[in-house]
Amino acid sequence: MSTTAKLEIRDVEQRFDSTVALSRTSLNVRDGEFISIVGPSGCGKSTLFNIVSGIQRPTGGRVLLEGSDVTGRSGQVGYMLQKDLLLPWRSTLDNILLGASLTRRVSRADRAHAAGLATQYGLGDFLDHYPHAMSGGMRQRVALMRTLAFARDVMLLDEPFGALDSQTRMEMQQWLLRVWAEQRSTILFVTHDVDEAIFLADRVVVMSPRPGRIRQVFDVELQRPRDLETLTTPEFTTLKRDILALIYERDAAPGAPSPSSGGESPSSTPNGRQA
Amino acid sequence: MIRARHQDKLWLRLAVPVLSVLAVVAVWLLLVHGVGVAPYVLPSPSATVRAIADDWDVLSDGIVITGKEFVLGFLVGTATGFGLAVFMAQSRWVLRALYPILIASQAVPIIAIGAALVIWLGFGLTPKVVIVALIVFFPVVVNVLDGLSSVDEDSINLARSMGGGPWRTFRTVRLPATYTPLFSALKMSATFSVTGAVIGEQTASSTGGLGVYLTQQQSRLNTAAVFADIVLLAAMGIIAFALIAVLETIATPWRRHGSAPRRWRTHVSRPGDVAPGSEVRPAEAAPPVPASKGAR
Numbered sequence: 001m002s003t004t005a006k007l008e009i010r011d012v013e014q015r016f017d018s019t020v021a022l023s024r025t026s027l028n029v030r031d032g033e034f035i036s037i038v039g040p041s042g043c044g045k046s047t048l049f050n051i052v053s054g055i056q057r058p059t060g061g062r063v064l065l066e067g068s069d070v071t072g073r074s075g076q077v078g079y080m081l082q083k084d085l086l087l088p089w090r091s092t093l094d095n096i097l098l099g100a101s102l103t104r105r106v107s108r109a110d111r112a113h114a115a116g117l118a119t120q121y122g123l124g125d126f127l128d129h130y131p132h133a134m135s136g137g138m139r140q141r142v143a144l145m146r147t148l149a150f151a152r153d154v155m156l157l158d159e160p161f162g163a164l165d166s167q168t169r170m171e172m173q174q175w176l177l178r179v180w181a182e183q184r185s186t187i188l189f190v191t192h193d194v195d196e197a198i199f200l201a202d203r204v205v206v207m208s209p210r211p212g213r214i215r216q217v218f219d220v221e222l223q224r225p226r227d228l229e230t231l232t233t234p235e236f237t238t239l240k241r242d243i244l245a246l247i248y249e250r251d252a253a254p255g256a257p258s259p260s261s262g263g264e265s266p267s268s269t270p271n272g273r274q275a
Numbered sequence: 276m277i278r279a280r281h282q283d284k285l286w287l288r289l290a291v292p293v294l295s296v297l298a299v300v301a302v303w304l305l306l307v308h309g310v311g312v313a314p315y316v317l318p319s320p321s322a323t324v325r326a327i328a329d330d331w332d333v334l335s336d337g338i339v340i341t342g343k344e345f346v347l348g349f350l351v352g353t354a355t356g357f358g359l360a361v362f363m364a365q366s367r368w369v370l371r372a373l374y375p376i377l378i379a380s381q382a383v384p385i386i387a388i389g390a391a392l393v394i395w396l397g398f399g400l401t402p403k404v405v406i407v408a409l410i411v412f413f414p415v416v417v418n419v420l421d422g423l424s425s426v427d428e429d430s431i432n433l434a435r436s437m438g439g440g441p442w443r444t445f446r447t448v449r450l451p452a453t454y455t456p457l458f459s460a461l462k463m464s465a466t467f468s469v470t471g472a473v474i475g476e477q478t479a480s481s482t483g484g485l486g487v488y489l490t491q492q493q494s495r496l497n498t499a500a501v502f503a504d505i506v507l508l509a510a511m512g513i514i515a516f517a518l519i520a521v522l523e524t525i526a527t528p529w530r531r532h533g534s535a536p537r538r539w540r541t542h543v544s545r546p547g548d549v550a551p552g553s554e555v556r557p558a559e560a561a562p563p564v565p566a567s568k569g570a571r
Contacts, residue, residue: 053436054436055432055435055436074435074436074437074438075436075437075438075439076438077436079433079436079437081429081433083427083429085427085429085430085433087430087447087448087451088529089451089452089454089527089529091534091535094535098434098437098447099437099438101443101447102434102437102438102439102440102443102444102447103437103438103439103443128534128535129533129534129535130529130532130533130534130535132529132533133533133534150437
């Protein structure tokens with residue numbers, strides 16, 4: 001597997017003075033793989049993302065993209081947050097072109113490509129809209145298109161749908177799966193929502209805090225394409241129970257049965273937000 | 276809310292301010308002709324207009340001279356204020372060091388500065404330009420600093436993660452955030468800085484101008500001429516304000532519109548034409564995927 005890794009996180013470690021934000025972490029991501037990362041606050045997810053995106057240089061370890069060292073080098077992968085961070089003075093199209101305009105002169109081909117992407121994924125009627133004239137879901141679509149137009153190879157999505165209502169969220173998840181499948185991107189997706197994590201991913205990485213680290217990686221062997229039905233299959237429920245058990249383990253009394261109860265309704269899951 | 280106002284009928288939007296100005300003139304007329312206030316206290320509107328016409332040669336020169344001081348001072352003040360704000364925003368230590376000096380500079384009465392400036396710079400154009408610039412400069416610095424610091428730190432991180440260098444990041448992500456507060460500052464200054472030009476001329480001047488004219492006519496108790504001068508000064512401030520307001524709507528269309536105005540639209544063709552399959556690297560854009568994905 002290590003020979004075909006698209007993205008390799010090798011022994012990465014981040015210390016701030018005496019505290020360890022992220023203890024030695026390794027993860028291999030295959031080309032075209034969708035990985036979800038779940039875990040409570042302080043488990044080092046954001047640190048990990050900052051390192052992979054190159055904003056932050058780790059105190060130890062390396063990040064390899066297709067075999068070449070990109071540790072501490074920004075501009076190699078796409079990065080998206082819960083906040084859409086659209087620039088209010090830029091239209092949809094110009095927001096999508098942000099990456100291009102930050103690094104070079106925007107060409108006609110850039111524009112045409114961005115307009116094509118936007119049109120293909122339901123933003124065709126919004127090309128000239130300013131962000132304030134669009135709904136939260138639409139704005140997140142624009143933000144994802146911005147990420148995609150910049151680097152469709154590897155995208156880091158940090159709770160991108162965290163601020164959306166549950167219906168919009170469901171729509172956005174299916175929409176994201178479509179984009180991912182058609183663009184053959186490799187995606188790392190941070191979320192607090194275990195349902196969302198499982199629904200989207202090929203593998204779910206569970207992290208835990210103090211020090212931030214990877215606890216366990218779960219394979220998700222649910223069939224694709226996935227839809228609403230997927231959420232109620234026995235495989236889904238079993239997996240969810242296992243993941244919840246792991247997340248809440250440290251809070252449970254020793255020897256007590258794990259408090260997870262599997263089949264709750266989507267997005268109402270108690271999901272590791274507690275300290 | 277802004278857009279709701281924007282949809283009001285044009286004639287209504289024009290008629291209301293015109294009516295309110297007419298109402299002021301009506302009160303003025305009433306005071307002169309109805310109440311009978313003496314002409315040396317309050318000249319009638321027609322007397323004021325006549326005063327403008329009678330002395331037009333001198334006044335038109337005055338408009339040019341004062342206007343020049345005003346415009347130059349305005350530009351200099353805006354440019355230095357903007358530059359200083361950008362410089363101060365580079366580091367919080369620079370900000371902390373310069374802010375008290377900046378505030379102190381505004382606490383000194385402009386008339387006192389005017390006296391010093393005349394000693395340093397003489398009776399010509401320069402001291403007046405400096406006074407106007409000093410007035411414009413402060414609100415510009417404060418507002419532009421606000422604009423620069425209003426930008427979400429995550430936006431800057433995002434730009435950096437996309438490989439944007441410091442200058443490009445600044446220009447793309449932070450600079451446009453200053454436009455709205457900058458224009459607020461300019462609209463405020465537009466009216467203040469006329470005062471600045473007048474004070475500058477009244478402190479000492481060898482060049483004439485509306486401020487000098489004002490002093491002369493005041494000493495002759497020529498109320499109509501004083502009013503004529505006041506009307507012209509007011510007009511100057513109003514025109515400056517209006518020009519800046521127009522410039523603002525052109526420069527910041529996102530504040531009034533839901534979508535980019537046509538002239539700002541930058542893509543090559545209309546949305547409908549850009550369907551995947553034209554010049555859009557079609558093969559990559561939409562590969563027939565589901566099968567390959569399902570195989571995983």
